[in-house]
Amino acid sequence: MVVGAPEVESLMKKVLVTGxxxxxxxxxxxxxxxxxxxVTGIDNLNSYYDxxxxxxxxxRLIKRRRFRFHxxxxxxxxxxxxxxKAEAPDLVVHLAAQAGVRYSLENPRAYLxxxxxxxxxxxxxxxxxxxxxxxxxxxxxxxxxxxxxxxSVQDRTDAPLSLYGATKKSNELMAHAYGHLFKLQTTGLxxxxxxxxxxxxxxxxxxxxxxxxxxxxxxxxxxGNMRRDFTYIDDIVDGMISVTRLSKARPFYNLGxxxxxxxxxxxxxLEKYTRQKAKIRYAxxxxxxxxxxxxxxxAARDDFGFFPKTNMKEGVKKxxxxxxxxxxxKTV
Numbered sequence: 001m002v003v004g005a006p007e008v009e010s011l012m013k014k015v016l017v018t019g020x021x022x023x024x025x026x027x028x029x030x031x032x033x034x035x036x037x038x039v040t041g042i043d044n045l046n047s048y049y050d051x052x053x054x055x056x057x058x059x060r061l062i063k064r065r066r067f068r069f070h071x072x073x074x075x076x077x078x079x080x081x082x083x084x085k086a087e088a089p090d091l092v093v094h095l096a097a098q099a100g101v102r103y104s105l106e107n108p109r110a111y112l113x114x115x116x117x118x119x120x121x122x123x124x125x126x127x128x129x130x131x132x133x134x135x136x137x138x139x140x141x142x143x144x145x146x147x148x149x150x151x152s153v154q155d156r157t158d159a160p161l162s163l164y165g166a167t168k169k170s171n172e173l174m175a176h177a178y179g180h181l182f183k184l185q186t187t188g189l190x191x192x193x194x195x196x197x198x199x200x201x202x203x204x205x206x207x208x209x210x211x212x213x214x215x216x217x218x219x220x221x222x223x224g225n226m227r228r229d230f231t232y233i234d235d236i237v238d239g240m241i242s243v244t245r246l247s248k249a250r251p252f253y254n255l256g257x258x259x260x261x262x263x264x265x266x267x268x269x270l271e272k273y274t275r276q277k278a279k280i281r282y283a284x285x286x287x288x289x290x291x292x293x294x295x296x297x298x299a300a301r302d303d304f305g306f307f308p309k310t311n312m313k314e315g316v317k318k319x320x321x322x323x324x325x326x327x328x329x330k331t332v
Contacts, residue, residue: 001143001172015244017075018042018122019096023200024137024191024250026057028093028098029067036240038066040087042045044073044095048103048110055222056326057198084125085283091244094122094136096108096166100202101288102140105229108119114169123178131184135243138172138188140229141165150229150294153190153252162288176251187249189240192256192295196233196315197322204263205230208270210280213329218277223329224282227292229256232310242304250303256295257308269313273320 002037015032019025020041029039045054056077061067068087072079074096080324098104098114119136126134143151144160160166175186186228195205237253270279285291310318 003083014038014040014087014089014091016040016042016084016092017196018085018092018094019137020061020069020128020155021045021054022095022099023193023198024233024236024240025093025095026061026198027196027233028095029061031237031241033061033064033066036066036217036329039064039068040083040089041067041069042072042074045071048098048100053198053201070167074121075113077121078197080121080125081128084129088129089131089182090133092122092131092134093128093240093244095192097137099164099200101162101164102286103202105288108163110168110276111288115164116170119171119174123174123184126184127178127182134175134184134186135240135249136171136175136186136188137168138190139165139168140190140192140254141290142169142172142190143293144290148160150291150296151190151254152271152296153250153299161290164288172252181252184253185249188252190252190254190256190295191236191242192229192231192254192293194231194233194236196327199319202225204305205266205270205316205319206323208272209231209274209323212270212274212276212278213323215276215279217281218267219281219283220263220267221283221289222260222291224280224286225265225291226263226289227294228263228266228273229258229260229293229295230312230315231255231257231295231308232315234289235308235310239304239306242300242306244332246304250299253298253300253303253306254295254297255306256293258295258297259308259312260292260294261312266312266316269316270320273317
């Protein structure tokens with residue numbers, strides 16, 4: 001325990017994880033199960049990206065004895081209430097959302113349905129069934145046009161640059177209101193570019209790897225002049241588990257590596273571990289993109305000793321090795 005940190009309590013025994021077939025939800029559920037908890041997963045298995053990958057993640061979870069699954073859309077308040085009543089969780093970790101900054105330009109209504117209505121229904125179910133704690137996914141996207149680096153949880157977040165970021169900011173405001181009105185303890189986790197095995201196929205590192213291994217060009221925005229606070233999935237899950245153990249947490253934490261990496265350096269690492277040379281097609285800066293992200297993780301470090309251990313070289317290698325194995329890629 002960190003000196004001066006909030007009191008730590010034993011890990012909850014019944015945890016409801018929304019978005020359990022998603023990238024982060026899958027890894028968190030695995031860890032919770034490994035530590036002896038009962039986990040109930042909810043996911044609508046939508047087709048935003050390859051459903052087969054979601055089902056593969058879910059298939060691994062379903063084999064676990066203490067895991068239960070409900071296929072449901074959280075935008076359906078009736079189904080959401082039925083599940084909350086039946087499962088009576090000690091803790092809710094809400095990770096289900098319509099992800100992706102760029103897709104929000106194509107299908108904005110999907111973000112309102114999932115990220116606003118779905119989140120409201122989770123808050124309402126927590127209120128109705130007297131859930132004590134809610135931990136939910138926010139995003140570094142809430143920092144938007146903020147030019148002060150690194151991004152601190154104390155910084156203003158009222159100028160998001162994408163609808164996705166705006167919905168995540170809305171979630172934070174909604175959680176604050178419900179916490180005040182109904183004594184629900186809420187904690188938003190602002191994730192910074194999470195990557196690793198079983199990741200999301202819409203993420204740049206995943207797309208780059210696929211195209212490198214199939215000989216296709218990769219599209220690089222702003223001539224690669226961007227920096228991202230890439231954070232390995234195991235480090236993110238370590239942080240999340242620590243937050244579940246706090247008896248009293250802050251309203252927000254940044255979970256990032258705090259070591260931004262140039263996009264072109266990421267591409268070079270992918271070239272190294274795939275043993276392929278990238279065919280790059282440069283494109284202008286994409287609307288909604290942020291030039292640089294960098295996490296100030298002092299609050300997480302002070303409260304629960306958060307310290308990411310996986311460097312970019314190690315993390316990229318693990319991802320490429322997983323990708324080759326999962327997709328049965330044969331390389332010389």
